[in-house]
Amino acid sequence: MHVLLTRPSFQAELMRPCLEQRGCKVSVEPILNVSSAGPNTDAFRGADIFVVTSTFASLYIVNAGFLKTTTPIYAVGAGTAAPLRQAGFSRIFQADGDAKSLLDLILKEVRPTDGTITYLSGQNITADIAQDLVCRGYKARRVVVYKAEPAQTLSEATRDLISRRSINCVIFMSYRTADFFTELCHSSGLSDCLGSATAAVLSDKVASGLKWNQWKGHCQVVAIDLSL
Numbered sequence: 001m002h003v004l005l006t007r008p009s010f011q012a013e014l015m016r017p018c019l020e021q022r023g024c025k026v027s028v029e030p031i032l033n034v035s036s037a038g039p040n041t042d043a044f045r046g047a048d049i050f051v052v053t054s055t056f057a058s059l060y061i062v063n064a065g066f067l068k069t070t071t072p073i074y075a076v077g078a079g080t081a082a083p084l085r086q087a088g089f090s091r092i093f094q095a096d097g098d099a100k101s102l103l104d105l106i107l108k109e110v111r112p113t114d115g116t117i118t119y120l121s122g123q124n125i126t127a128d129i130a131q132d133l134v135c136r137g138y139k140a141r142r143v144v145v146y147k148a149e150p151a152q153t154l155s156e157a158t159r160d161l162i163s164r165r166s167i168n169c170v171i172f173m174s175y176r177t178a179d180f181f182t183e184l185c186h187s188s189g190l191s192d193c194l195g196s197a198t199a200a201v202l203s204d205k206v207a208s209g210l211k212w213n214q215w216k217g218h219c220q221v222v223a224i225d226l227s228l
Helices: 009-020 055-064 079-087 099-109 129-134 154-163 177-186 192-198
Strands: 002-006 024-027 031-034 047-050 074-077 092-094 117-122 141-150 169-172 196-199
Touching: 002 009, 002 154, 009 024, 009 196, 024 154, 031 177, 047 055, 047 154, 055 079, 055 117, 055 141, 074 079, 079 117, 092 099, 092 117, 099 129, 129 141, 141 192, 154 192, 169 177, 177 192
Parallel strands: 002 024, 002 169, 047 074, 047 117, 074 092, 117 141, 169 196
Antiparallel strands: 031 141
16 A cells, blocks of 8 residues: 655654554655744743643754753643653653543643643644633643644655555645645646545544545545554
């Protein structure tokens, strides 16, 4: 099976070995290019507890270098928690890979009187954990620490693979990636070539970013382990 990964390069390369070990041929086409939103000195000021929902937010904490490793950090899943554990952070609370399980975990473990909760996020999000917590009586805030800009076109190599219908499966881990990918295929005149491929998505929310008519019923929604 030839699998196309659409994640940012750093995350795609982490996932690649897991798929190759299962006998898959893997190609990478980053649909979102991630960069820092710029230094934010307010990100750590007055914060008692942190929440992260992406590897990039975790790396932001690690690279900052001055946060105590005993600081409580709530991570959405294993993949997000991994850089923090590797950096020696000892109080990592790990949810089951989605926003709901993360919110439930925080509500179970943290009291509104335990201090300020800071949610480190990207510029574009599908769920605002901080706002959800504020609505439940917690003192919480969201701080944007990175941004993900969409690619302007598909690479020549990927266009060629899609046009020859050589891709058997395309993996989508976010709504924006799914949305921009199908738009790029449309602008490249490749929409009709997706009919023989399976779209593997993380959730129903991610699936809603796909233009299902382009996959012509050959699209299959499957579960993906976020820790990959």
